[in-house]
Amino acid sequence: MKLDAKIPAGPLAEKWEKHLFESKLVSPANRRKFKVIVVGSGLGGSSAAATLGELGYKVSCFCFQDSPRRAHSIAAQGGINGAKNYKNDGDSVRRLFYDTIKGGDFRSREANVYRLADKSRSIIDQCVAQGVPFAREYGGLLDNRSFGGAQVSRTFYARGQTGQQLLLGAYSALERQIGLGHVEMHPRTEMLDLVIIDGKARGIVVRNLITGHVTTHMAEAVVLATGGYGNVFYLSTNAKGCNVTATHRAYKRGAGFANPCYTQIHPTCIPVHGEHQSKLTLMSESLRNDGRVWVPKAKGDTRSADKIPEEERDYFLERKYPSFGNLSPRDIASRAAKEACDAGLGVGPGGLGVYLDFRDAIQREGEDVIRERYGNLFEMYQRITDENPYKGPMRIYPAVHYTMGGLWVDYNLMSNIEGLFVVGEANFSDHGANRLGASALMQGLADGYFVLPSTISDYFAKNKFDKVDTSHAEVKKVENEVNELTKRLLSINGTRTVDSIHRELGKLMWDNCGMARSRESLTEALRKIPEIRNQFWTNVKVTGTGEELNQVLEKAGRVADFIEHAELMCLDALEREESCGGHFRVEYQEEGEAKRDDENFAHVAVWEYTGHTKKPLRHKEELVFENVKLSTRSYK
Amino acid sequence: MELTLHVWRQKNGQDSGKMVTYKARDVSPESSFLEMLDQVNEELIGKNDEPIAFDHDCREGICGSCSMMINGKAHGGRKGTTTCQLHMRSFKDGEQIYIEPWRARAFPVVKDLVVDRGAFDRIISKGGFVSVATGGVPDANAIPISKEAADLAMDTAECIACGACVAACKNASAMLFVSAKVSHLANLPQGQPERLQRATHMVEQMDKEGFGNCTNYFECEAACPKQISVRSIAVMNRDFLKASLLHQEPVGKA
Numbered sequence: 001m002k003l004d005a006k007i008p009a010g011p012l013a014e015k016w017e018k019h020l021f022e023s024k025l026v027s028p029a030n031r032r033k034f035k036v037i038v039v040g041s042g043l044g045g046s047s048a049a050a051t052l053g054e055l056g057y058k059v060s061c062f063c064f065q066d067s068p069r070r071a072h073s074i075a076a077q078g079g080i081n082g083a084k085n086y087k088n089d090g091d092s093v094r095r096l097f098y099d100t101i102k103g104g105d106f107r108s109r110e111a112n113v114y115r116l117a118d119k120s121r122s123i124i125d126q127c128v129a130q131g132v133p134f135a136r137e138y139g140g141l142l143d144n145r146s147f148g149g150a151q152v153s154r155t156f157y158a159r160g161q162t163g164q165q166l167l168l169g170a171y172s173a174l175e176r177q178i179g180l181g182h183v184e185m186h187p188r189t190e191m192l193d194l195v196i197i198d199g200k201a202r203g204i205v206v207r208n209l210i211t212g213h214v215t216t217h218m219a220e221a222v223v224l225a226t227g228g229y230g231n232v233f234y235l236s237t238n239a240k241g242c243n244v245t246a247t248h249r250a251y252k253r254g255a256g257f258a259n260p261c262y263t264q265i266h267p268t269c270i271p272v273h274g275e276h277q278s279k280l281t282l283m284s285e286s287l288r289n290d291g292r293v294w295v296p297k298a299k300g301d302t303r304s305a306d307k308i309p310e311e312e313r314d315y316f317l318e319r320k321y322p323s324f325g326n327l328s329p330r331d332i333a334s335r336a337a338k339e340a341c342d343a344g345l346g347v348g349p350g351g352l353g354v355y356l357d358f359r360d361a362i363q364r365e366g367e368d369v370i371r372e373r374y375g376n377l378f379e380m381y382q383r384i385t386d387e388n389p390y391k392g393p394m395r396i397y398p399a400v401h402y403t404m405g406g407l408w409v410d411y412n413l414m415s416n417i418e419g420l421f422v423v424g425e426a427n428f429s430d431h432g433a434n435r436l437g438a439s440a441l442m443q444g445l446a447d448g449y450f451v452l453p454s455t456i457s458d459y460f461a462k463n464k465f466d467k468v469d470t471s472h473a474e475v476k477k478v479e480n481e482v483n484e485l486t487k488r489l490l491s492i493n494g495t496r497t498v499d500s501i502h503r504e505l506g507k508l509m510w511d512n513c514g515m516a517r518s519r520e521s522l523t524e525a526l527r528k529i530p531e532i533r534n535q536f537w538t539n540v541k542v543t544g545t546g547e548e549l550n551q552v553l554e555k556a557g558r559v560a561d562f563i564e565h566a567e568l569m570c571l572d573a574l575e576r577e578e579s580c581g582g583h584f585r586v587e588y589q590e591e592g593e594a595k596r597d598d599e600n601f602a603h604v605a606v607w608e609y610t611g612h613t614k615k616p617l618r619h620k621e622e623l624v625f626e627n628v629k630l631s632t633r634s635y636k
Numbered sequence: 637m638e639l640t641l642h643v644w645r646q647k648n649g650q651d652s653g654k655m656v657t658y659k660a661r662d663v664s665p666e667s668s669f670l671e672m673l674d675q676v677n678e679e680l681i682g683k684n685d686e687p688i689a690f691d692h693d694c695r696e697g698i699c700g701s702c703s704m705m706i707n708g709k710a711h712g713g714r715k716g717t718t719t720c721q722l723h724m725r726s727f728k729d730g731e732q733i734y735i736e737p738w739r740a741r742a743f744p745v746v747k748d749l750v751v752d753r754g755a756f757d758r759i760i761s762k763g764g765f766v767s768v769a770t771g772g773v774p775d776a777n778a779i780p781i782s783k784e785a786a787d788l789a790m791d792t793a794e795c796i797a798c799g800a801c802v803a804a805c806k807n808a809s810a811m812l813f814v815s816a817k818v819s820h821l822a823n824l825p826q827g828q829p830e831r832l833q834r835a836t837h838m839v840e841q842m843d844k845e846g847f848g849n850c851t852n853y854f855e856c857e858a859a860c861p862k863q864i865s866v867r868s869i870a871v872m873n874r875d876f877l878k879a880s881l882l883h884q885e886p887v888g889k890a
Contacts, residue, residue, distance in 0.1 A: 047770075050770070051769075051770040054769040054770060065693060065699075065701065066691060066701065066752070066753060066754070067753065067754070067756065067757050067797065068757070069700070069757070069797060070693055070694075070699040070700060070701050072693070072694060072699070074694065074698050074699050075694045075696055075698050075699065082776075084776070084777075086777060122771075124776045125773050125774065125775055125776045126768075126770060126771075126773055127776075128773075128776040128779075128826070129766065129768045129773035129774070129826060130765070130766050130768060130826070131765075131766045131789070131820070131821050131824050131826045131827055133786050133787075133789040133790040133793050133820065133823075133824065134776075134786070135786065135790075136781055136782070136783045136786040137783060138782075138783050139780065140780025140781050140782050140783070141777050141780055142776055142777055158790060158793075159790060159794075161698065161794060164698055164794070164796075165790075165793060168793065171760075172760060172764055172765035172766070173765060173768075173769075173770075175757060175760045175761040175764065175765060176761065176765045176767065178757075178761045179761035179762055185757070187754070187757075210746055239693040239694040239695070239699060240692060240693055240694075240695060241693045273664070273666040273667075274664050274666055274667070276664060276667050276671050276672075276674065276675055277667075277671065278668070278670065278671045278674055278695060279695045279696075281695075281696045282696075379716070380696070380697065380721070383697075383717060383721050383723070384721065384723070386723070386725060449770045450770070450771075453770070495682075497678050497681050497682065499674070499678060500678070541681055541682075541684075543681055543684065543685070543686050543687065544686050548647075548648065548747070549648075549689055549746060549747045549750065551687070551689055552681065552687060
């Protein structure tokens with residue numbers, strides 16, 4: 001596997017401009033000769049499809065939901081970072097770059113992260129021009145809030161629905177292109193495989209989820225914007241439909257999968273209520289601007305929160321990390337909560353919870369101000385738990401939220417397969433081993449609006465494309481494989497439901513490859529996953545047929561891929577013998593903090609598929625740091 | 637809890653469909669309504685029956701996928717709540733629950749509780765946007781927008797396009813949905829240049845899709861999980877009327 005990151009030479013701040021100038025262009029009249037397939041319609045997919053349509057390319061966009069507007073970017077609550085320095089508090093592109101590199105525990109590429117920080121400013125401009133109703137101050141200018149891992153206020157927000165508003169902005173741009181006939185939209189259509197002809201990604205095989213028809217769409221380039229794989233854990237804050245299928249099947253066709261073990265556990269989610277729970281709900285990190293996290297100092301303290309006096313409370317984040325306090329980064333805050341609960345100090349049923357308390361903020365600012373800031377989040381909490389967070393503290397517990405790993409891409413966002421581009425959460429590129437809050441929206445939109453549309457033209461201009469259509473032998477071969485897989489799933493007719501197997505996998509992954517991992521736990525998981533895989537392929541039950549809307553069949557295909565992907569995650573976690581960011585190996589710690597091994601692991605691990613049940617190959621892309629000094633990440 | 641469910645089952649768009657009764661046993665009051673349906677489906681699969689198809693995704697009230705009439709009310713009728721955020725503690729043990737899909741000509745049933753809401757996307761594609769391409773836009777703070785206007789815009793921009801407004805309306809009107817977008821952009825300076833044509837084009841498409849008209853019963857507002865106000869319909873009507881009054885045949889050159 002050839003891994004050339006293609007990072008341009010020259011000073012950090014000039015790399016992108018220089019690269020743009022050296023890139024080849026496709027003239028406006030020629031653009032309509034190139035067709036691009038975009039899979040996924042979240043922030044990355046919608047913004048890419050809309051922008052490519054505006055530029056004059058022929059675009060087909062696919063999503064499994066009934067409308068592109070429902071992609072899970074819509075659920076992001078807190079905000080989007082932009083290095084505008086509107087607050088005059090010392091922010092700059094350089095500072096956002098540094099915060100992101102440091103937040104990622106020095107496991108991301110300098111050049112990519114700098115470009116992201118730089119583009120963050122254009123994103124805010126673009127969204128405002130689209131009519132995104134960001135929060136404003138009385139003078140009419142944009143308001144900002146703070147987020148974890150930063151000491152400046154650079155987060156733009158739209159109440160607690162920033163992701164929704166940004167996605168609707170991108171969706172409206174996309175719908176405009178659909179209306180103009182520049183983009184062809186295929187909702188309720190799921191990508192099931194990638195077609196590679198003469199080494200280039202040339203198409204995708206899809207299933208129409210209503211009719212079950214399997215067809216192939218051809219293009220000159222394929223863009224995957226299919227999100228992350230957090231649902232490997234069954235319970236996560238991801239939407240139920242989020243899946244790894246598109247990226248995993250691309251991996252099986254030869255695309256390198258980078259850092260699969262990097263998963264983010266978000267500290268502020270509503271605790272699990274019972275065995276029938278289907279998903280977890282996040283409470284925005286922005287709540288930590290005003291909420292204080294604590295547990296009782298005494299074990300087994302069963303008094304209600306209001307009966308526990310101040311001196312008997314442990315505000316553990318403020319105590320351990322005085323300079324960042326409650327706004328410590330997610331991995332650190334999650335681990336601290338887990339430690340408190342492991343020590344028997346947790347609150348609520350099962351002791352799996354810590355308090356997030358607004359008492360002081362309400363006393364200081366008044367209930368109205370807090371309602372203005374977080375009203376919808378408080379309502380949501382109350383709706384789910386039936387408890388009033390204005391009267392008593394919320395109970396929160398960490399949950400799987402985001403995956404930093406993803407398909408390997410170069411500086412142009414192209415994978416090691418020519419013509420296969422990957423944007424947003426689906427790629428691995430910008431967040432290292434831990435993503436800072438309000439940076440996912442930023443990355444999806446930077447990739448889709450500004451980076452991909454420029455780099456894709458260079459690819460088109462520099463390559464020759466043979467005319468191929470769906471009669472090509474390779475297309476027939478891949479289609480057949482997809483149809484065979486469907487048939488196989490429908491023919492097992494065992495006794496276990498897809499969900500029950502998915503739950504079993506999720507629990508195994510949470511226990512063994514979750515917030516804390518060890519050689520033993522990972523070895524154990526790698527022993528058990530093949531058993532689950534075997535259970536699945538011999539004993540799963542998929543009802544109905546392949547020629548209709550069949551939600552069980554859809555789920556079964558996705559879970560089959562999750563099982564294989566889980567194995568890859570554990571393998572990656574086992575072989576990364578260090579702790580960094582969200583990847584915490586209990587063997588590698590110093591006073592309870594993650595202990596990196598820069599000498600041996602300052603690289604991206606990229607996995608190459610070698611065949612069913614065969615051990616994949618681990619390749620390395622060494623990370624070069626020319627502008628930041630690798631230091632121990634301290635938030636103390 | 638134990639409940640008796642009467643659920644609309646319809647194999648596909650051609651099938652005529654019927655209500656079928658199921659028992660939901662051992663339901664936790666902490667479960668969400670969709671988790672209760674998951675449980676029923678698991679049991680159906682165990683008996684080799686086809687599970688009930690329904691749309692759902694984020695399960696936190698924001699994607700707008702879930703769409704069912706529960707006891708005749710869109711999303712179950714709890715104020716400001718989507719089906720996925722409705723919890724079983726809102727029901728009584730032993731209760732009979734009737735579950736149906738959205739009923740509207742413009743939302744044909746696909747299967748069981750799943751309907752096709754593509755009409756909403758087509759309406760947006762006719763004008764629910766500001767015509768700016770990526771790049772070449774002014775600095776985000778170049779045009780101040782009063783906090784009041786931004787807040788008003790946000791109030792209707794929160795629409796999740798679930799379709800409850802249509803389902804709740806006896807005329808199956810989509811006026812709350814369309815006006816929410818019209819009103820969102822009408823409150824912002826960025827929305828002004830295309831303001832009147834936006835209202836006209838979106839209303840035209842709405843009519844083409846077969847949605848009914850508004851007769852001021854305001855069932856839509858009561859059903860809206862995002863509590864969008866019918867005042868937005870007044871904004872849209874004013875813009876639409878103004879557009880018709882101001883409409884001039886282009887004179888152009890001789």
